[in-house]
Amino acid sequence: MSVPLRAQPALDVAALVELRRSSRRRRERAGRALAAIGAGAVLASVLAIPVFLLFELLPSIAVPDGTGERLGVLLSGTFKASVLAVLLAIPVGLAAAVHLVCFSTPLQRSRWRPVLDLLAAIPTVVLGLIALTWLAPWLQSRIATLLVLAAAVLAAVLAGFAVFGQRLRRHPAWRPFVALALGLAAGVAVIAWDPLAGSVEADTPWNAVLVGLALGVTAVPLICTVGADALQQAWDRHVDAAVALGASRWQALRSLVLPAAAPGLAAAALLALGRCAGETMIVLMASGNTPLASADPRDGLRSLSAELALSLPVAERGGALWRMLLIATLLLFVLSFACHLAAARLRARAAS
C-alpha cells in the first residue's frame, strides 16, 4: 500500500489510522470475546459440579432405603480418618511454621521451602503404597510404641536443647539438624527396645491409626505453609512492639503473635481437614475399607471418597446405588466447600 507524498505527514498517519481502525476494532472485539469465552468456561466448570449433581438427583425426591445408615457409616469413617490426621499433623506443621517464622532467617526459610514443597508434591497413591506395605505390618502391634516414640523424641530434643541451647545460639541454622539427630537417636533406641510391643493389639493392620498417619503426611505441609503465612503477618505486625518492651522471641510469640495469628492457624487446620476428608487413594489403600461405624482408632473404616472410587464404576446409572453415591458426592462437595469458605473467612479476619 503506497500513500502519495503530501505536505503534512501527520495527515498521512491519520489516514493510515483511519484505514486500520475498523480492522483493529474487529480484532479487539475478537480478543475480548476469546478472553470472555475462557472466563465463561471457568465459571461453567465451577458450576458444572453442583448443577450436574442437583440435575441428576432432583427429578425424584425419593431416597433409596438404607441410604441414611450407609451414608452415616461413610461419613463417620471420613470424619474419623480426617480428624485423626489433622490432630496428628497440627503439632508437627505448627512447630515447623513457628520455627520458620520466629527462629529462622529469610535465607533459611527459602532453603527449607523445597523440603515442604517436596513433601506436598508426593502423589498420595505413593503414600498409600508405603502405608499399606511398609508401615501397616509394623504398626499393627505397636500402636502403644508410637506414643512412647513421640514422648521419647520430644524428651530427647528438649533435654538436648536445655543443655546445648546456649551454644546453638550462634548457629541458629543448625537447630533443625541437631533436633533431627537427637530425635533420630531417641527414636531408634525406642524402636529397638520396643517396650510396649504387643500391649495394644489392633484387630487389623489396616486401621484408622495407619490412615491417620499417612493422611497426616499430606496435611503437614499444608498446615505449615498456610500457618506460616498467618504467623508471618502477625509477627511482622507485632514483633517490633514486643521487642521494644523487652520481650524475648518466645514471649512475643506466646503473648502477642500466637493470639493474633489464631484465626489464620484455625484456617490452616480447616483447610487440612477439608483436604483429608476428600483424599481418596490413601484411604482406599490403607483403611481396609470395612464399613464400620466405630470411634475406636484401632478399627478399620470406609470413607465417602473410597466408597465412590470402589462402587461407582459398577453402579448402574439411575439405580439406587447410583443415587446414593451421587448423594455421597454432594456431601463431599458441600463439606469441602464449607471448609474452604470458613477458612477464607478466618483468613480474611486474620488479615484485617
Added chain:
Amino acid sequence: MMRGAALRRGRIVEHLAAGSSAAGLALCLLLAGGIVLLLVRAGLAPFWPQPVIEYTLRDGRSVLGELMLHRDGALIVRGDEQARPGDGYVRLREAEILAERQPPDAVARVHADGRRSYRLGEAGPDEPDLVGVDRRNALTFAGKLAFFGERLRAYAIGGDRSGDAGQGLLPALAGTLTLVLLMSLIVMPIGVAAAVHLHVYAGRGRIGALVRGAVGSLADVPSIVYGVLGLGLFVHGIGGGIDRWLHADRLPVPTFGTGGLLWAALTLAVLTLPVVVATVEQGLARIPDTQRLGSLALGATRGETLRRLLLPQARPAVLSAWILAVARAVGAVAPLMLVGVVKYAPASPIDAAFPYLHPSRQFTHLGFAVYDQALISPDALVGVPRAYSAALLLVALVLVLNAAAGLVGRRLRDRDRAFPL
C-alpha cells in the same frame, strides 16, 4: 540475684521453644528424605540380582531358590515354578534348616511364560522354552551391576520377557504422558484466556471477583468429585449423546459412552484449571502497570497491549503454570479410576494406525499401576516390588516437574529484581 535466675530461666524456655519447633521442621525433612530414600531402595531392589541359595533341611531334603521374605522365624523361598509363575513358593521354618550356602554353579533360568527355575551345574538343554539363563552367584560386582542395568532398562522401556518384570512400565508411562499432553491442549488455552480476562478486562469488578472466588473454591474440591463429574457428565452425558448420534449402529456397545482417554483428559483439565488461571494471573499481575499504561497512552488498544507487551513477558508464568498443572495431573489417580483407566489397555490409545491418536480408547497410567500392583496383584511378593518401581518413576516425574516449575519461577523473580520498574 533473683533477676539473674529469672533471666536464666527465660533463656532456657527460649531454647526449649526453639528446639521443639525445630523438631517439627526436622520431622518434615525426615519424612521427605525418608520417603524418597525408601522409594529409591524399594523401587530399585527388585532389579539387583538376589543370590540363589541352597537350603539343606533336617529331613534330608534340599531347596534351591531365592529368599523372598524372612519374618517371624520363617522364610519364604521362591523355588522352581512348575506350571505357572507364582506357584513355586516354599515356606521354611528356621528350625527346619540345617545349613544354607550359595553354590557358585547355581543357574537361574527364565522360561518363555515367565516361570523361574533353578538348577545346579549345567543349565541343561532339557527344556526348549528358556529365554534367559544366568549364573548370578558367580557374578562379580561389575557383572551384577550390568545385570541390574539390563533388567532395569528392560523393565522401564518394556519388551522385557525375562520374567519378573512382566509387561514393563512403558505402556503406563506412554498412557500417562499422552493423557497429560491431551489435558494440556485443553486446559492451557482456556486457562490463559480466563487469566487474561481476569487481568485485562474484568479488573477489580464484580465479575472478576466472582470468577476469582470460583477459581479459589475449585482448587479445594476433592479430586474424586471431579471423577464423578467426568463419569456422569462427560462419559454418560456427552459420550452417550455422541454414541446415540454418530454410532447408533453399534449400540448398545458404547464407543464414546464409556471411560476413555478423551474424557479422562477433560476431567483432569477441569481439575487443573484453577492452578493455571491463578499462576498465569499472578504472572500478568507482576508486570509493572506503568508499561501497560504507557502502551495504552501511545494509542494501542487493550488487545494489542496484551499481545505485544503483556503476553510475551508472561511467557515464563505460562510455562510454570503448565508445569504445575502437569505435576498435579500426573499425581491425580482417584478421578481416573472412574473415567477409564485400566490395568492392561487392550489397544494402546496411540499407535501407527490412522488417526494415530484414539481418544475413545482406554489407557494405562503409572499411578494406577502402583495401586493395582500393590492391591490387586495375585502375587504380592512380586507385585509390591513392582508397585514400588512404578511409584519411584511416578515420584521422579512429579519431582522433576516441580523442580522445573521452581526454576522457572526463580528466574522470573530474579528478572523482576534486575529490572525494577
